[in-house]
Each structure stands twice: as C-alpha cells, then as structure tokens.
Amino acid sequence: MGNSKVRDLKIDILSDNWYTLKKATFEYQNKDGEWQPQSREAYDRGNGATILLFNKEEQTVILTRQFRMPTYLNGNETGMMIEACAGLLDEDSPEACIKREAEEETGYRIREVCKIFEAYMSPGSVTEIIYFFTGEYSREMKVSDGGGVESEHENIEVLEIPFSEAMAMITDGRIKDGKTIALLLYAQANALLVPDKP
Ligand SMILES: Nc1nc2c(ncn2[C@@H]2O[C@H](COP(=O)(O)OP(=O)(O)O[C@H]3O[C@H](CO)[C@@H](O)[C@H](O)[C@@H]3O)[C@@H](O)[C@H]2O)c(=O)[nH]1
Ligand SMILES: [Mg+2]
Numbered sequence: 001m002g003n004s005k006v007r008d009l010k011i012d013i014l015s016d017n018w019y020t021l022k023k024a025t026f027e028y029q030n031k032d033g034e035w036q037p038q039s040r041e042a043y044d045r046g047n048g049a050t051i052l053l054f055n056k057e058e059q060t061v062i063l064t065r066q067f068r069m070p071t072y073l074n075g076n077e078t079g080m081m082i083e084a085c086a087g088l089l090d091e092d093s094p095e096a097c098i099k100r101e102a103e104e105e106t107g108y109r110i111r112e113v114c115k116i117f118e119a120y121m122s123p124g125s126v127t128e129i130i131y132f133f134t135g136e137y138s139r140e141m142k143v144s145d146g147g148g149v150e151s152e153h154e155n156i157e158v159l160e161i162p163f164s165e166a167m168a169m170i171t172d173g174r175i176k177d178g179k180t181i182a183l184l185l186y187a188q189a190n191a192l193l194v195p196d197k198p
Helices: 094-106 163-171 178-189
Strands: 006-016 020-029 035-044 048-055 060-067 080-083 085-088 114-120 129-136 157-162
Touching (some): 048 178, 085 094, 094 129
Parallel strands (some): 048 129
Antiparallel strands (some): 048 060, 114 129
C-alpha cells in the first residue's frame, strides 16, 4: 500500500460468514491538503479467473449456464446467467485455477491458455481482481461432461454456441455478465474467431 494521501487505515470485519465484508476507516487528504475522515465497505471474496473457450474451425464458444442468487435478488427473473467459465483462485495461480475450472465446469482439459488482461470488476465495492484468459478447445480435449463440482451443488449447464450467436446475445440481453461480455468483445476486436487462411 503506497498512497501518501491515505492515513490511519483501520479494518473492521462486519461479516465473516462465507466470504468477508470489511469496513475500512481512514483519512483521505483532499486537494486543499485537509485530512477528511472516511469509511468504505469492501466485500472480499478473494480473486478469480475466467476464460473464453473458442474453436476457430467450428466458429463456436463454450459458455455455461447457472443459477446466480445475487442476480435473482436484483431483477433477473429466473436468476439464470450465461457466463464464460470462471472460478475463484483458492490457493492456485490464475493459470492453474482456470485450467482446473475449465475442466470441472465444461469438461474440457485445456493445454494452452493465453492471459489477455486483468480487471477489477466492481472497484467501488468488491476487492476481487479477475484474470482473463482465452483458450482454444477441440473435441479431443473433452474428458468429461463438466457441470461443476458435485459436492458444491454447482449444477452448471455447458453450452456450445456459434460465436455470432453469442455476440447477438449481448445485444439482445441474453448475456448480461460483465466478464463474459468483455471476453466476447475482446475476441471480436482481436479477430480470434477468424479462420486461419489455407
Ligand atoms: N455455501 C455457500 N456457497 C457459496 C457461497 N457463495 C458462493 N458459493 C459457492 O462457491 C462456489 C464457487 O465456485 P467458483 O466456480 O469457484 O466461483 P464462481 O461462483 O463461478 O465465481 C466466478 O464468477 C464470479 C461471477 O462472475 C466471479 O465473481 C468470481 O470471481 C469467479 O470468477 C460455487 O459453487 C458457489 O455456489 C455462499 O455464500 N455459501
Ligand atoms: Mg464458476
């Protein structure tokens, strides 16, 4: 931590049930040099990784569909979300995490992944940084049905969708997940799904 405009930082834990809700109390030096007391809450659920699995030949991407309670509480009629495969790092590196999650959630054992960027997805309220990857998949990489970890009741549906359809799903609102939109737009901007010239 190296911001000289922040001093006297204290952290209180407001909730420590599944993840951690923290309250940071501190002073922030404003433009006039005055120190102002502030407090901000931050939800800490660790960091995560996500991946766009794509197949250039077939022009398809692998996405997942699952129930997300927080969206159900905020206007998502069914609570179902279409998302790129993603997971929390736990003790793993981002690359090891995303390979593990890809296999658990989608059933594909991906050999090579490419880190494209990292992003705080909700910097005013959630501490999490997400590491973004892309990876090519093909039939022979499929080692199981995926679906997520049984004991965690993940109930994840695996979808294989034409890339053009996935892009249309952003526009018509069927895809409403920030990390998934970022990955699909990245793929379009960088022509990832454009077939190799013969
Ligand atoms: N019992 C219990 N389980 C929880 C709770 N919150 C989450 N879980 C479970 O913990 C597991 C976490 O699964 P991961 O695959 O590791 O993470 P994720 O939920 O897919 O999260 C990913 O996507 C999120 C949304 O975009 C990201 O925020 C996150 O960083 C990550 O990328 C899931 O089975 C989820 O249901 C909780 O409060 N209680
Ligand atoms: Mg997940």
